[in-house]
Amino acid sequence: MLTITRALYDQIVKHSRADHPDEACGVVAGPVGTGRPERFIPMLNAARSPTFYEFDSADLLKLYREMDDRDEEPVIVYHSHTATEAYPSRTDISYANEPHAHYVLVSTADSDGAGPFQFRSFTIVEGVVTEEEVKVVEEYDA
Amino acid sequence: MAIEVRIPTILRTYTDGEKAVQGSGGTLAELFADLESRHAGIEARIVDDGKLRRFVNVYLNDEDVRFLDGIDTKLTDGDNVTILPAVAGGMV
Numbered sequence: 001m002l003t004i005t006r007a008l009y010d011q012i013v014k015h016s017r018a019d020h021p022d023e024a025c026g027v028v029a030g031p032v033g034t035g036r037p038e039r040f041i042p043m044l045n046a047a048r049s050p051t052f053y054e055f056d057s058a059d060l061l062k063l064y065r066e067m068d069d070r071d072e073e074p075v076i077v078y079h080s081h082t083a084t085e086a087y088p089s090r091t092d093i094s095y096a097n098e099p100h101a102h103y104v105l106v107s108t109a110d111s112d113g114a115g116p117f118q119f120r121s122f123t124i125v126e127g128v129v130t131e132e133e134v135k136v137v138e139e140y141d142a
Numbered sequence: 143m144a145i146e147v148r149i150p151t152i153l154r155t156y157t158d159g160e161k162a163v164q165g166s167g168g169t170l171a172e173l174f175a176d177l178e179s180r181h182a183g184i185e186a187r188i189v190d191d192g193k194l195r196r197f198v199n200v201y202l203n204d205e206d207v208r209f210l211d212g213i214d215t216k217l218t219d220g221d222n223v224t225i226l227p228a229v230a231g232g233m234v
Contacts, residue, residue, distance in 0.1 A: 023232065023233070025229070027229075043229075047230075047232075049232070051232050051233050051234055052230070052231070052232035052233075052234070053230060053231060053232055054228055054229070054230035055228065055229040055230070057199045057201075057206045057208070057228070058206065060199060060226055060229060061199070061201055061204060061206075061224065061226060064150075064224075064226055073151075077229060079231060081233045082233070083233065084233045088231070089231065089232060089234060090234075091231050091232045091233075091234055092231035092232070095197055095227070095228065095229075095230045095231050096231070097150070097151075097152045097227035097228075097229075098151065098152070099151075099152065100151070
């Protein structure tokens with residue numbers, strides 16, 4: 001299960017909508033081992049594409065250095081699908097390299113009237129996709 | 143020649159969980175072959191058909207080696223190499 005604050009949920013949705021019709025992408029980092037998403041880090045989609053996303057390579061290095069220095073890990077890796085459902089594609093599965101992360105997919109297809117808005121979360125481990133419940137809270141338990 | 147190599151989470155299964163390992167070689171290709179000799183299986187995750195895999199980023203002292211000489215990039219003692227899988231995907 002992914003537990004996420006309302007504020008972070010809204011930030012992910014806002015970023016996805018802002019970048020539509022391109023795919024939006026980013027990370028929510030959290031302290032190592034806690035599984036708690038805390039720090040919202042929107043990333044530039046270097047591919048600038050409605051069908052593909054890729055973090056810029058220099059930004060990627062900076063992001064991982066920064067998380068390392070702060071004892072953080074990518075708790076959520078999110079991106080949007082702009083015309084299809086919020087479910088990992090074959091491409092998403094083959095490039096999923098964070099077995100401990102929650103892969104959040106947002107579909108902004110509704111922006112074009114193509115379907116309902118979706119926010120879904122998955123784990124992707126060695127090619128196996130497992131959907132999980134998303135629990136939105138006002139704040140995390142202490 | 144000692145080169146420090148930072149290993150991403152996904153490849154630490156090959157390094158007994160170590161975040162960084164030492165290696166040697168005059169080029170990246172030689173370095174990855176050297177790592178393979180102690181961490182069997184790791185080379186194929188980085189190199190395919192003599193080239194760097196498209197969705198694996200390799201940095202030499204913070205510079206993406208695609209902007210240097212790719213897998214033929216020359217190394218010198220004390221260099222730092224960082225391996226990071228791309229974060230990428232898409233709807234297709």
